[in-house]
Every structure is written in structure tokens, then in C-alpha cells.
Amino acid sequence: MQTGHDLNRIFHALSDPTRREILRKVATGEHSVSVLAEPHKLTLAAVSKHLKVLEAADLISRRKAGSFQMITLNPEALKSADQWLRYYQQFWSKQLAALKDLLEKKEDKS
Amino acid sequence: MQTGHDLNRIFHALSDPTRREILRKVATGEHSVSVLAEPHKLTLAAVSKHLKVLEAADLISRRKAGSFQMITLNPEALKSADQWLRYYQQFWSKQLAALKDLLEKKEDKS
DNA sequence: TGCTCATTCAACCAATTAGTTGAACGCATA
DNA sequence: TATGCGTTCAACTAATTGGTTGAATGAGCA
DSSP states (O other), X not given: OOOHHHHHHHHHHHTOHHHHHHHHHHTTSOEEHHHHHTTSSSOHHHHHHHXXXXXXXXXXXXXXXXXXXXXXXXXXXXXXXXXXXXXXXXHHHHHHHHHHHHHHHHHHHO | OOOHHXXXXXXXXXXXXXXXXXXXXXTTSOEEXXXXXXXXXXXXHHHHHHHHHHHHTTSEEEEEETTEEEEEEOHHHHHHHHHHHHHHHHHHHHHHXXXXXXXXXXXXXX
């Protein structure tokens, strides 16, 4: 069960494009830190910090493999964020339904 | 269609508990700024800033009603965030499936 | 007009963030 | 053991954040 504190960290972690990019790559499988860093024009230290943010939000996990750090996706936290958003789904589906109604009336007039 | 820029703003807006609380209230209907501010022990100026962050992320809209500002939820942006998360749904459902398998094997052994 | 209420603006402050550089750590291997 | 590679740590910087206070705007009303 997620606390508000967790959601703060999760949404904050997701608010950075570098971190979202890292997540997307990690979602395709295990990767080392330097492999994850490679597409970004950042220092390894900067990427290491991003990974710490993702780890604090429990979005990734680490596995030590010799001198490498293998990073894996931890989807539970993403699920928490999704469940929070799910609450609002009723509002946008309502709004879309209203829009649909409006368009149908427009067609009647034309 | 959302850009990465939009997602930055949306997830950033969602990372603050005061702003999430405001969204939750706004989701139940139109409210004035001071009504939204009332449950929080913050100045009106602070709440006004939070509303600006939510508005910049396109999560809320304003309607002028005399000297009041009526705030409404704008669910489209939330939908963008949800759609981004939807991509990862396959990973947590996979993980849950794997967990289920594991539990079934455990039951076989006992 | 002048008063009051709702809201925002401007200036400021402390804490946090995202980035850098350079040193340090841990592990493999010659 | 020494060397090199992958990664993190420490210290620093510039920009951003979330909050405050007090003044300003703007609409409704006596």
C-alpha cells in the first residue's frame, strides 16, 4: 500500500525526462549503469544520481554482478501511480462522453 | 498529443501532496480559490502558486465568475499521464503472472 | 465615490535539484 | 601486486521550488 510520501517520490521521479528514458530502457531488460548512461550526454555521476532517485521511489532495483550494477524495473511503484490516476479516470471518461453527446447533437443540426 | 515537456509538467504537478489534494477536491466539482485553500494551513498566495503549477500542466481550468475564480478539473492531462504509465502495465502484469505461477508451484509442493 | 472581499503580484528566503569535477572504492585480471 | 574498468562519493554551483509578507488589482456594493 502506498503512502502519500511514496507518491511524492514516484511522481517526482517520473517528472524528469532522463529518468523516464532510463525507465523505458530498463523495462526492456537488465542493464548496467554505463549502458543506461550511454545515450545521454551526462556524466556517469549525474546518471548515478538519477538512479538513486528512481531507487528511492522504488521504481528500480539493483543486482550486483561482479564489478557491474545490473538495474531492473520494479513495476509495483508504477502500479501505485497508475492506481492513483485511475481514480480520475471516471472524470475524463465522463468528459469524453459529454463531448460525444455534443458532437452527435451537432450532426443532428447539420 | 502530449510532448515530453508536457509530461514533465504533469508529473511534477502531481508530485506535491497539496496539489494532489486540490485536484481531488476539484474533481468533485467547481470551487473557488479560497474554498480550495481552506483545508490547507497555507497562505492564499501559496495556494495561488500551486494553482498556477496545475494550470501550467493543463490539469485545471479557470472560469471567472464575478470576483471569484472558479477552478475546474481538466482531465485530458491526467489522461496523458495515465497513457504514459499504461505502457508499463504489461511489465507489472507479467510480474504478477510470474508471482502467481510461483505460488501455484508452492502449493504443489505442500 | 469609497469600502470590502477575492485573488494575484513582487520581493525575498531556505531548502532542494540537477549538474559538474576530481578523488575514492571495489572487483577482475595480467 | 598493480593496473584498469565500473561506479559512487564529496564538494561545489546555478537554477528551481515552496513558502512567507505586504502591496496591488479588480469586481461588487453601500
